Amino acid sequence: MHYDERLDGPLPDVDKTALLDRLRRDLPDLHLLHRREDLTPYECDGLAAYRTVPMLVALPDTLEQVQGLMRIASDEGVPVVARGAGTGLSGGAMPLEKGILLVMARFNRIVEIDPQAGTARVQPGVRNLAISQAAAPYGLYYAPDPSSQIACSIGGNVAENAGGVHCLKYGLTVHNLLKLDIVTVDGECLTLGSDALDTPGFDLMALFTGSEGMLGIVTEITVKLLPAPPCAKVLLASFDNVEKAGQAVADIIAAGVIPGGLEMMDNLALCAAEDFAHAGYPRDAAAILLCELDGVESDVDEDCQRVRAVMENAGATEVRQARDDAERQRFWAGRKAAFPAVGRISPDYYCMDGTIPKRELPKVLAGIEALSREYHLRVANVFHAGDGNMHPLILFDANDSDQLHRAEALGGRILELCVAVGGSITGEHGVGREKINQMCSQFDADEITCFHAVKAAFDPQRLLNPGKNIPTLNRCAEFGTMHIHRGELPFPDLERF
Amino acid sequence: MGDQSEALLERVRAARAERRPLCPRGTGGKFHLGRPVDGEILDTLEHSGVVHYDPSELVVTARAGTLVSELIATLAEQDQMLPFEPPLFGGDASVGGMVASGLAGPRRPWAGSVRDFVLGTRVITGEGQHLRFGGEVMKNVAGYDLSRLMAGSFGCLGLITEVSFKVLPRPRASRSLQLRLTGEQARERVLDWRRRGLPLSAACHGGGLLRIRLEGNQGSVHAAVAEIGGEPLEDNHYWDKLRDHRLPFFDGAKPLWRLSLPPAAPVLELPGTQLSDWGGAQRWLKSDADTATLRQLAASAGGSATRFGGEEAEDAPFHPLPAALLRYHQTLKARLDPERIFNPGRLYADL
Numbered sequence: 089m090h091y092d093e094r095l096d097g098p099l100p101d102v103d104k105t106a107l108l109d110r111l112r113r114d115l116p117d118l119h120l121l122h123r124r125e126d127l128t129p130y131e132c133d134g135l136a137a138y139r140t141v142p143m144l145v146a147l148p149d150t151l152e153q154v155q156g157l158m159r160i161a162s163d164e165g166v167p168v169v170a171r172g173a174g175t176g177l178s179g180g181a182m183p184l185e186k187g188i189l190l191v192m193a194r195f196n197r198i199v200e201i202d203p204q205a206g207t208a209r210v211q212p213g214v215r216n217l218a219i220s221q222a223a224a225p226y227g228l229y230y231a232p233d234p235s236s237q238i239a240c241s242i243g244g245n246v247a248e249n250a251g252g253v254h255c256l257k258y259g260l261t262v263h264n265l266l267k268l269d270i271v272t273v274d275g276e277c278l279t280l281g282s283d284a285l286d287t288p289g290f291d292l293m294a295l296f297t298g299s300e301g302m303l304g305i306v307t308e309i310t311v312k313l314l315p316a317p318p319c320a321k322v323l324l325a326s327f328d329n330v331e332k333a334g335q336a337v338a339d340i341i342a343a344g345v346i347p348g349g350l351e352m353m354d355n356l357a358l359c360a361a362e363d364f365a366h367a368g369y370p371r372d373a374a375a376i377l378l379c380e381l382d383g384v385e386s387d388v389d390e391d392c393q394r395v396r397a398v399m400e401n402a403g404a405t406e407v408r409q410a411r412d413d414a415e416r417q418r419f420w421a422g423r424k425a426a427f428p429a430v431g432r433i434s435p436d437y438y439c440m441d442g443t444i445p446k447r448e449l450p451k452v453l454a455g456i457e458a459l460s461r462e463y464h465l466r467v468a469n470v471f472h473a474g475d476g477n478m479h480p481l482i483l484f485d486a487n488d489s490d491q492l493h494r495a496e497a498l499g500g501r502i503l504e505l506c507v508a509v510g511g512s513i514t515g516e517h518g519v520g521r522e523k524i525n526q527m528c529s530q531f532d533a534d535e536i537t538c539f540h541a542v543k544a545a546f547d548p549q550r551l552l553n554p555g556k557n558i559p560t561l562n563r564c565a566e567f568g569t570m571h572i573h574r575g576e577l578p579f580p581d582l583e584r585f
Numbered sequence: 586m587g588d589q590s591e592a593l594l595e596r597v598r599a600a601r602a603e604r605r606p607l608c609p610r611g612t613g614g615k616f617h618l619g620r621p622v623d624g625e626i627l628d629t630l631e632h633s634g635v636v637h638y639d640p641s642e643l644v645v646t647a648r649a650g651t652l653v654s655e656l657i658a659t660l661a662e663q664d665q666m667l668p669f670e671p672p673l674f675g676g677d678a679s680v681g682g683m684v685a686s687g688l689a690g691p692r693r694p695w696a697g698s699v700r701d702f703v704l705g706t707r708v709i710t711g712e713g714q715h716l717r718f719g720g721e722v723m724k725n726v727a728g729y730d731l732s733r734l735m736a737g738s739f740g741c742l743g744l745i746t747e748v749s750f751k752v753l754p755r756p757r758a759s760r761s762l763q764l765r766l767t768g769e770q771a772r773e774r775v776l777d778w779r780r781r782g783l784p785l786s787a788a789c790h791g792g793g794l795l796r797i798r799l800e801g802n803q804g805s806v807h808a809a810v811a812e813i814g815g816e817p818l819e820d821n822h823y824w825d826k827l828r829d830h831r832l833p834f835f836d837g838a839k840p841l842w843r844l845s846l847p848p849a850a851p852v853l854e855l856p857g858t859q860l861s862d863w864g865g866a867q868r869w870l871k872s873d874a875d876t877a878t879l880r881q882l883a884a885s886a887g888g889s890a891t892r893f894g895g896e897e898a899e900d901a902p903f904h905p906l907p908a909a910l911l912r913y914h915q916t917l918k919a920r921l922d923p924e925r926i927f928n929p930g931r932l933y934a935d936l
Binding site for chain 1: 639640641642643644664687693694697698700701710712714716717718720721722723724725726727728729730731733734736737738741742753754755757776779780781782784801802803804805808845846847848849850863866867887888889891903904905906907909910911913914916917919920921932933
């Protein structure tokens, strides 16, 4: 999935030596990498199957350097790809052979924590978890917790509108931001949002969140901090079929309970996790649900009773409440280790990220099972059940090029299935390079044209992260056979599911 | 009633062909906000109805002309709600107007804004196309987030025809209290309760009284009532009246201003009478002080001042934008509405 100028649009040919000379002359203190051996470590992000060595890597320390770099890039017509910690799973920070990779890792200061206002002002290279750690002495934390939170940067979280296991109750990144400082493609500074709860004009902060570095470079972020819940308890329920587990999820929500986390794992995923983490999961269950309730202890106890009754009514074969914090941590350790655990039972795995309306879960799981047989590849299912965000893990061996090809094709089919039932091709990982073709399934040509119009308002030369997030119409024409129009279920395979 | 989107699309296309500005309008309760637009009224109320509602998904989809009172009643039958408590100025609002204005009621600091609960929209653009963004799922990061951009855009970027919202269960317990406190005391108490995670869902100070609402499960609400003390709030409809501007505070000829400030902003000596809602983050002010003075006061506290009403027209009711930011607003508007048919000048003269 290298950038394809025929489908993704032409990129200017730039003389690397001349560009390097100008950058060194105009920005003498800017740290630059240009030798092949120094560039190679930056050739991919968390989607390691896609690799391109960038022309140059810039590691700015100051806002002025970011502005200066963007001015030169605009002037010379050089594309710029911004990168945080490089943990993204959709190739959003995949470099360009003809572009500069702008690595924001050195913007790593927590500028200010204001416990009274409940906010933290941070630079984009700060790790997600570091914010909560810095806020902990005040009894506060930053709610969104993507599974990569020990490593991923908050700037990357903004670019992807990252989620995590607590989204149903606490929202996505966009719900936990107050203010963004950005540098535009021509080096101008803008502030979007404010310290107040709303700001005059259009909500450009919401527009920028999740825009995958295509509209501007984020240079400072003010996030909301929440009081840490005084109490959290977790229930583990086992089911002898997946449909009953899905019903239990709907019933919990219908009973008026909003869990802090509500996760489902199928048998393949839970067995792998159990073997790896010894979490105490029942290996004979078809599916398990982990339901965490947090808040004031009396409320949590009230909700635990309610949820237990709902799970039992839905046909759970067993419901266990973690007896203490150690057991609660163990229950979660299994879930959090699910991806590496699956990595132990297969040479490689490919993590998908579709969302669906929860009611469609049985149908989609049956569909995935049928596709899994068709492509002769195993699929383990891990599911943020509360908000309908599925992470099917496709097991394959990358050394076998046919398996790699089948894994990609199977992944694409799973995403199209999500769109066909009214869902989305990405819940929290972003489109990046990975799902650029599936965008043509979810949006029609007019909608994609409208996205291009938004892009043109901020980056008319399309220098910021070209080739990601929004496909060209040429690309969609090439892959147009896969277009599904909403509401209709056009592809004949669906009937079988 | 029902799906009138074809008719709306025809209206937009005709207006576009003739470059005639349109002013989308629902119940008209917020029509006085912003600058007057010299354009044809585009009534959306016929395009109404709940399209889809599945309580166990926590998602409802309604057409723009649907009355908010009806949507709230539909949700209440399932013990669910729009958490941001939209104002019903003049008795009601339309779903389209609710989203276009982005205005929220007393629960906003704790529950979130209108934008926070928008999951998807259908919009007729300035190109005369009926497009869909976002969807009916909680998490969806495909493409740019044009749905949330529509919230608070005052109809300047396109005609909202349909919106999907995340909804939440109504709290099982709700108690309202009043305490006699000065502004400074009230500020400190509310900040302290917030930091400690007490189940506040409204806090408004005015006339020497702090009024608060506590919502959650029985246990946490009872514990908080016992801890906070005070006395039960006398007026059972206080929060609705505050939300809809039906308190006596809002009467009288003096212009009404809305100051949006950081949650921990200090108590401000403002020229006029004030009512400090949202725990201090939204301050209503009845004042005939000049615009520049109020804007300066709000800006120096890290916020903005919007002229909300008054007998005399104000040419710039919304707090002005920095020049660079205004330029990007103009570029975005020009890209999405090249013929300038949607509410030109409603937010700012040059937008």
